[in-house]
Amino acid sequence: MANEKMIKLKVNGAVHSVTTDPERKLLYVLRDDLDLTGTHYGCGEGQCGACTVLLDGRPTRSCLVPVSAVEGAQITTIEGIEKSGALHPVQQAFLDEDAMQCGYCTSGMILAAVALLRRTPHPTEDQIQQRMQGNVCRCGTYRRIIRAVQKAATISAVKGGAK
Ligand code: FES
Ligand code: FES
Missing domain, CATH: 1.10.150.120 ([2Fe-2S]-binding domain)
Structure with a gap:
């Protein structure tokens, strides 16, 4: 689509390139494009915390954040916190x-x-x-x-x- 853009995301230590509407919310890109479905959709309005991820270590509502705003940030999802198969x-x-x-x-x-x-x-x-x-x-x-x-x-x- 005309308004799509290629965006590089650092998620759980890996770099992913996604081509998408820059205003699309991070939650949907994680779930639908990167298949990281451990991040949940609850309210979609920043009220419940089900969609929480860490952005440079800070807990953040991924349902509110445009994906273009997090290019370059370290994004951590629930899939990224275990180490070498050991639970966090x-x-x-x-x-x-x-x-x-x-x-x-x-x-x-x-x-x-x-x-x-x-x-x-x-x-x-x-x-x-x-x-x-x-x-x-x-x-x-x-x-x-x-x-x-x-x-x-x-x-x-x-x-x-x-x-
Ligand atoms: S889905 Fe409820 S705060 Fe994001
Ligand atoms: S919403 Fe069911 S365990 Fe918290």
Whole structure:
């Protein structure tokens, strides 16, 4: 189409070239063009956090960001946080604490928690609630999510930090 442009995206350490409308939202490019379907569509309006990815380490609503705005940024999705087949400490803690029911919010919750623990390795319960309040869980598993983030902080401390 006439208004399409070739855009280079750095996702999970790999460079991808996509030809698309520059105003198209990152969420749709990740899911539909790059097949990274772990990033979920919830509200499409920046209200739920299901579409959270990390942009240069910052949790970001991918449903709101035009793909042209993130050219050159390091984009991390849920598929990109395990290392050499080992789950990230936050992923492991979510499993250990059974911090999911339907799982729809989980990838966004995990990425929000990864960003939180990088900035604040030993968060209080209040800090976890505050920093993750923009991520909505329709199943109401908040208590277990908080326990999982606390457990991830412990696992990360043993492993030398949440990377
Ligand atoms: S789908 Fe992006 S915030 Fe809800
Ligand atoms: S586990 Fe169902 S929305 Fe959170």
